Every structure is written in C-alpha cells, then in structure tokens.
Amino acid sequence: MAQSSRDIKRRISSISKTQQITKAMEMIAASKLRSAQETVISTRPYYERLTSSLGTALRAAEQAGEDMPAIIRDRAGDSHCLLVFAADRGLAGGYNAAIIRQAEAFLKEYPDTEMVMVGRKVRDHFRRRNRTALAEFVGIGDTANLRVAQDIGHVIFDFFVHGLFDNVTILYTEFINTVTHRVKLRPVLPLPEQIKETKGDGPEPLYVYEPSINGVLETLIPLYVDAAVYQALTEAKASELGARMNAMRNATDNAGELIQELTISYNRARQAQITKEIAEIVGGADALES
Amino acid sequence: MAAFTLEVVTQERTVVMTEVEYALLPGVDGSFGVLSGHQPIMASLDLGVLEFGPLHGKRRKIALGGGFMEMHGSRLTVMAHTAELSEEIDVLRARQAKQRAEERLADRDGDLDIARAQIALQKALLRLKVANGD
Secondary structure, three states: OHHHHHHHHHHHHHHHHHHHHHHHHHHHHHHHHHHHHHHHHHHHHHHHHHHHHHHHHHHHHHHOOOOOOHHHOOOOOOOEEEEEEOOOOOOOOOHHHHHHHHHHHHHHHOOOEEEEEEOHHHHHHHHHOOOOOOEEEOOOOOOOOHHHHHHHHHHHHHHHHOOOOOEEEEEEEEEOOOOOEEEEEEEEEOOOHHHHHOOOOOOOOOOEEEOOHHHHHHHHHHHHHHHHHHHHHHHHHHHHHHHHHHHHHHHHHHHHHHHHHHHHHHHHHHHHHHHHHHHHHHHHHHHHHO | OOOEEEEEEOOOOEEEEEEEEEEEEEEOOEEEEEEOOOOOEEEEEEEEEEEEEEOOOOOEEEEEEEEEEEEEOOEEEEEEOOEEEHHHOOHHHHHHHHHHHHHHHHOOOOOOOHHHHHHHHHHHHHHHHHHOOO
16 A cells, blocks of 8 residues: 555656646747737738739739730649648647648649648658658748748749749648637649739729839749748747647646546545554554453 | 838838838839839839938938839838848848858859859848948
8 A cells, every 4th residue: 555655646746747847838839829929910911912912913914915924824734832831849739630631631632742841740741651842941940930931932933933833732720819720721823813803992003014014923923922931831830839838738737637636546545544554553452452 | 392101011020111202212124213193103123222211311221132112192112022221230140141152152163052142142242231321
C-alpha cells in the first residue's frame, strides 16, 4: 500500500509539471494570437482594393479589345501547382492533419500537380511518401512576414510565367475566429472570373493607363499574387496559433482532471493505510491485554 | 493650391495617409507629377523616389520598391511592394545590403543570380539616396 501511494504521488507531480508546460504554451499562443488576428484584419482591405483595381483594368482591356498579357491568357492546361500552408511544429490539435488530408485529396483529384510547401510538418509528411516539393519554406516563425510571403509569391509567379504549370491553388486554413478555422482551397491563377466582376462603389471613372492597360496589368498581377499569398499566410498563422491555444487549453484541462482523480485515489490509499495501521495497533493492544 | 489625399500602402501597413498639394511618382517611363484634379489614372510604378508636398509642411520622400498607383477623384492610392519614409530607413542595413550586393556582383563565379543582386543593389542605393535627403 505504501508503495502504491508513493507511485500515485509521483504521477501527480509529473502530470502537474506537464500541466505547467501546456499552460505556458497556451498563454504564449494566446498572446501571439492577438497580434496575428490584427494582422489578418488589417490585410483584408488591401487585398480587396487591389482586386477591385485589377477588375477595373481587366474590364477596360476587354472593352478596348486588347490582347491580354501573355501571363494571364488561359492556357487550357490542367497541370496544377498547390501551395500548401501548414505549421512548422505540432501540438496544435488537428491543424496539420486537416491540411494534409485536404492536400492528399487534391493530389488524388489532380495527379498532375507540383507542390510548394510551407511548414515543416507538411514537408516531412510528403517526404516520407517520396513526394518532393518544387520549393519549400520551413522555419518561418510564428508571425506572418511580408518578405517571406513575397519570396513565395515571386517563386510561384516565376514558375507560372515559365510554364511549369497552368493553374495555381492555395491551400490554407481560413481564420474565422479563435476557435473556428476552416481549411480552404483558393484558386489564384489563372485569374478567377469573379475578379473581373469586382467593382468599387459608385460609377466607374474612365481611367487613363500608364504606360498601357497591359503594362498596368503586368504590374497588378504579381502584386495580386503576393497579396493572395500574404493573406493566406496571415490567416494560416492566426489559425495555427488559435489551434495551438485550444489544443493546449484542452491538455491543461485534462491534466487538471487527471490530477483531481489521482488526488482522490491517493487520499483513499493513504486513508486505507492509516486504517490498517490503527487496526494493527488495536490488534496488538488486544493481544497484550489478554 | 488645392489639396488631395495621398495614401501609400503596403500589405503590412499604411505608410502615409495625408493631405498633399502634389506628388511626384516614379513611373515606368520616367517620373511624373500629380496635382489635384488630375484625370482618373492607373499607372505602373518603378523602383524609385516618391516625393510629396504635404499641405502645410516640408516636402517628404519615400523609397518605393515598385508598385501601382491609382488616382480617382481627390484620392491617390499607391500600392507598393515596399515603401519607407526617408526617416524610417535603416541606413546601416542599407549600407550592408549595398556592400553585400556589390561583393556578389564582383565575384561572378558560377550561376549566381545576377539579376537579383542587381535589384538588391538598386534598392540599397535608392534607400541611401532617400535617407540622405537626396
């Protein structure tokens, strides 16, 4: 009995140490999440304004009957590029698993797909399955960094211009709020139809284009790709932190429950031992008296 | 002089949002100026200096890493890859970047990315130029 109560005590102390760690990780994720959330919200208007200008320029090009720049002409090919955003680290609940599952589904549907991977977890997963990435970005930290996004955007755009693939899709986790995140596939290139329909408010002015409509489009499209990548990166990072915070909160709660249960068993064991000792003493005294 | 609103944004932040009398922008075919009442225009911008005159105050400069501008009504929006006000520029870092790019261009061995080093050099030179007031 003494053995067992010592064991229980050891387990309690080990679990409470783990609990301290998960608690700390939860708080770290929570504090980083606040600024990540602000970044997500502050990048959305930029993206909307850019797509609205892009839509205006596309319509103008159509009206003027100009040939679209070669980079956005529909190539009618069905080779794909999938840009996947996952985390560098685990301990974030189902965050990485959900993304990887969706990536696998995409690969099954479009076998002719090249991948660009962001995050160690997705890279490792596909490396184990002997699938190499066209490019990979790992160890990029917990906060979305514009320079990283621009690097990714340039790489993808260069490959696209050189005709390595005909379609670009981003797979990331959309940040809805701290507890709700949704895995999302977003087609980026060729330009989705809805961009052409994006309008600013009010009547549309007649713009002049410098140096030309095509020149403006050729400037806008790389900016648009960068913006789409940066937005996906900010959302992915915020979702990752949210998922980690929740996973760590659950772990902390579970540890608390375990400690409670073990404390009860410990007390019970201790009580049993005391009862046993008293019984022995009483038994001993009885034996002396008789 | 009539004023209009100049807004310079990158994806990360709003660099400037202020009432100005004029703006000089680095167009791909050379610099051009914009005054209030300019016709609606969209233009591609090159790496270069963006200069503007605030309504009450001294002219200011931005090191612009290329991008796009749109003028519509009394609002001029610049969407830039990168943009830094002259006082925000880290001169030390720009100097180091310049040195690095120059070294890279000096020993052209193998298949070094020369185009990239040249862009880096241009950017560093632009930052230094803007930070030094011209």
